[in-house]
Amino acid sequence: MKRSTLPTVTFSVTVFFFLLLPLSTTALGSSSTYAVVSNSNTVCALISGEPTQHILCYNTRLNTNFTLNPGVSFSSIAAGDNFLCGIRSGGYSLLCWDNIGSYYESLNPKRIYLNDTVLLENLSIGDTQICATVNGTNTVKCWRSDVTTPENEGFRSISSGVGFSCGVAIRNQRVICWGRDPVKSGRIQTGFGNMTMVSVYAGESHACGFNTTGNLICIGNNVKVPLNLPNEYSKVSLGSNFTCAMRNSNGSVICFGDGAERFNNVTDKISFESISSGLSLICGLISSNLSVMCWNPSNFSRIFLPFPEILPGPCVVESSLCSCGVFPQSDKLCSGSGSICKTCLSQIPIPIPIPSPSLPSPPQSPVATAERSKALRGGLLAFAIVGSVGGFAGMCSVVYCLWTGVCLGKKKVHNSVQPTITRGGSNSRSNSSPLSRSITFRRQGSMRMLSMRRQRSGTSSMKHADKAEEFSFSELASATGNFSLENKIGSGSFGVVYRGKLDDGREVAIKRGEVNAKMKKFQEKETAFDSEIAFLSRLHHKHLVRLVGYCEEREERLLVYDYMKNGALYDHLHDKKNVEKHSSLINSWKMRIKIALDAARGIEYLHNYAVPPIIHRDIKSSNILLDSNWVARVSDFGLSLMGPELGKDHHPHRPTKAAGTVGYIDPEYYSLNVLTDKSDVYGLGVVLLELLTGKRAIFKNSGDVEEDCVPVHLVDYSVPAITADELGRILDQRVGSPELGEGDAVELVAYTAMHCVNAEGRNRPTMTDIVGNLERALDLCGDSHGSISSGICSIVSDRD
Structure with missing residues (x-):
């Protein structure tokens, strides 16, 4: 009796899981609110916020938008090889447009179905075949195909590929396939066999679906399915030999097959509402702003479509x-x-077998049922008591470990941990987040204890985090000639930077905090000092300046970095000693684009790969340093803050006050005091304009008379010229006119910079987009062919 009761409960839970699985997910030819016309790489979508949910299309080859029947509302659309179809709102009519790839001023639809009483839903299109289910009976209707469709069979899910269509039958949850290619459809149906499925999605030569335990199953040619747990994925999209799946946990997307894996490091950081595919193009609807991003596994290109907000359903x-x-x-x-x-x-079902319908559970007496319920409650109570005792003991162990210092070791180092960000106007540090854990430790020569917060994962971001050395003040004074003026090479967020040479021969840059008796200045210096150590001690990237060590004695706070032999980018562009040097190595467009790419990769690492992400807050040309090999590195983390983890926390930072440098600070951040990673994008955009024009972020524009010399913002000077296609008149004359290939590259950098300095942060590209554009621009410097569009498009390539 006990064995027969538990499976009965499991069966009801599993059925509940079936009902919660989304059925309107998209594959090669399944319906959605946006679709890809395969042969022309045209993407069409249903626009939100309008009186009618009409169709807007964008041809990625012609870079052209066009509208289809603007006065008609549609509930869903799907696309084939060179045509698009849409079910009108209400489901009583099906319209199709042919020759979508050849852009005309007017494309007239063909109505292939009209019935006010028999309504359509679940539209599905492969290369040429159009199918839909009938609302109520769930039977299937197909057009533009003389193939016999399954009769008197209701389907809960249908999808069409190239030459075949498949559906999950309601009566037995088996996959049934049909189409003009009987070999392909027969092979896929046989591959699924007697598996009980919830949904099915078709590609060019393969099909995938979720079975009744929530696992993703794929059948067909060239299919490589990664190991997946029950209910790990919820939405699937297929194309030519590739498959993309969306994770239940955070909406991120993973693709596999036909080279599509190369984008996973990008799509893994973005939360999507849905995904849709053509034969060679994958598109996703981004949750944060309902915009459409598409990427192509064949040529590794990626583009954000110039659509307004798209309907998510x-x-x-x-x-x-x-x-x-x-x-x-x-x-x-x-x-x-x-x-x-x-x-x-959906919820993960309990992994207990479903009982056979031919072996029903025997009836249970009320007494037996009550006894089992009582026993179950007693077991749960015992489990709760034991769990509570164990949890309390664990907490006591952790407290003892931290209190005695056994867990922390005795070395005087900054570990790879994250500082707690102070909120409000207080200068004290606190852990307000229930997910964070703090530890404290003492340093010799200081009674101050610094509260640090570990990453949300509870582990270091690096397996073996480097540890900063601790130097004595006398060592660093000796290394810099007692901080002589001749060794002074610049200044940072909280002090002056000196060149130094350690006793072991290492050349270093030493930043010394300004000694000031006023408490406010001391506290600001403490904050910048703590931030630099906390961030740089755990960040390891070839385009970030490396922290060697630190010194903390009484009121002295010093940081030691790798020495950057070729100084700051600012000096090469604007210092009077370098301005007249036409032979300077950076006076080539290829070198300037390389420097921009190096810096962008460093910032991309902060935004996308540091855990939690980091917002620099002071991106400017003087904080981009060049080492002996002219590799650019981002420096000065004294103003940096932790950013929200992508896909988990979209709430912007509201620091006590805006921080940054005039000319580079994000105007949206400055005026609204709302900080996001797009503030760093704005700063980098200004740097890109500096590289293009050779002018400072704020410069004086010479007029006819001396009184006419007024400060001009580089953005106000550059953007109108870029918009008017007059880039040539603002380019830095020291570099000379770009060659043909360089001209395309410089134009792409200019358009990228223009988007970076957009007044609204939501309209700026991400750092991944910028890196992709700059990689493409650098490639173009040695290529005399190719054209550049003003749209934001980027090519993703392997990182160094």
Whole structure:
């Protein structure tokens, strides 16, 4: 009796799992709110916030937008080899447009279905075949194909590939396939065999689906499926020999097959609402701003489409139909004409076998049921008591470990940990986040204890984090000739920088905090000092300046870095000693683009690969240093703060006051005091403009008379010229006119810079986009062919 009762409970849980799995996910030819026309790489989407949910298309080859039937609302669309179809809102009509790839002023649709009583849903299109299910009966109808479709069979999920279509039958949850290519459809149906499936998605020569335990199963040619746990993925999209799946946990996307894996380091950092594919193009709807990003496994290109916000789902009139709630701002997205249902989050089923329908569970007596319930409650209570005792003991062990210092060791080093960010106007440090853990430790010569916060994962970001050396003040004074003026090479966020040579012969740069008796200055110096140590001691990247060590004695605070032989980028561009040197190594467009790419890679590391992410807050040309090999490195982390983890926390920082440098500081951050990683993007955009024009971030524009010399912001000077296609008149004359290939590269850098300095942070590209553009620009310097669009497009390549 006990054996027969538990599986019965499991069966109900598993059925609940079936019902929660999303069915409207997209494959090569499944319907969505956006679709890819394969042969022309045209992407069409349903636009939100309009009185009608009309279709807007973008041809990636012609860089052209065009609208289809602007006065008609559609609930979903799907695309084939060179055509697009859409089901009108209400499901009573199906319209199709042919020759989408050849852009015309007017494309007239063909109505291939009209019935006010038999409504359509679940549109599916492969290369030429069009199929849809009928609302209510879930039977399938197909057009533009003389192939016999399954009769009197209801389907819970259908999808079409090249030459075949497949569906999951409601009666037995088996996959059934049909189409003009009987060999392919038969092979895929046979591959799924008797597996019970929840959904199916078709590609060019393969199909994938979720089985009843939540695992992703793929059948067909050239299919490589990574190991996956039950319910790890929720949405799938297939194309030509590749498969992309969206994770349930955070909405990120992983792709495999046909070279698509190369983008996983990018899509793993972004949260998507959905994904959709053509034969060679993958697109995803980004959750944060409902924009569409597409990438191509064949040529490794990536582009953000110039669309307004896209509908994340169809607008339905009855919000009561939304069993898992309504999508945020649905009323605005549907322009008051309906609501968008939120996708249900499925739960992992309990891994217990489903009982055979031919062996029903014997009836249970009320007494036996009550006894089992009592026993179950007693077991759970015992489990809770034991768990509580164990948890309390564990907490005591941790407290003892931290209190005695056994866990911390005795070496005087800064470990690879993250400082707690002070909020509000207080100068004290606190751990306000329930997820963070703090540790304290003492240093010789100081009774101050620095509270540090570990990463959310509870481990260091590096397996073997380097540890900063501790120097004595006398060592560093000796290394710099007692901080002589002749060894002074610059200044940083909290002090003066000197060149020095240690006793072991190492050349270093030593930053000495300004000694000031005023408490406020001392506290500011402490904050910058702590930030630099905490960040740089755990950051390891070839385009970030490396921290060698530190000194902390009484009121002296010093930091020791690798020496950058070729100084700051600012000096090469603007210092009077270097301005007249036309033979300078950086007076070539290729070198300037390389320096920009180096710096961008360093910032990209901070934003995307540091855990948690870091916002620099003071990106400028004087903080981009050049080593002996002219490799650029980002420096000065005295103003840096931890940023929100991508896909987990979209709340911006609100520091006590805006910080940065005039001319480089993000105007949105300065005026609203809202900090995001896009503030660093703005600063880098100004640096890119410096590299292009050779002018300072703020410079005086000479007029006819001396009184007309007024300060001009480099953004105000450069952007109008770039927009008007007059880039040539603002380029730095010291570098000379770019060659043909260089001209394309310089133009791409200019357009990238223009987008970086957009007044609104949400309209700026990410650092990954910028790195991709600069990589492409550097490649173009040695290539005399190719054209550059003003849109933000980037090529993702392997990082160094």
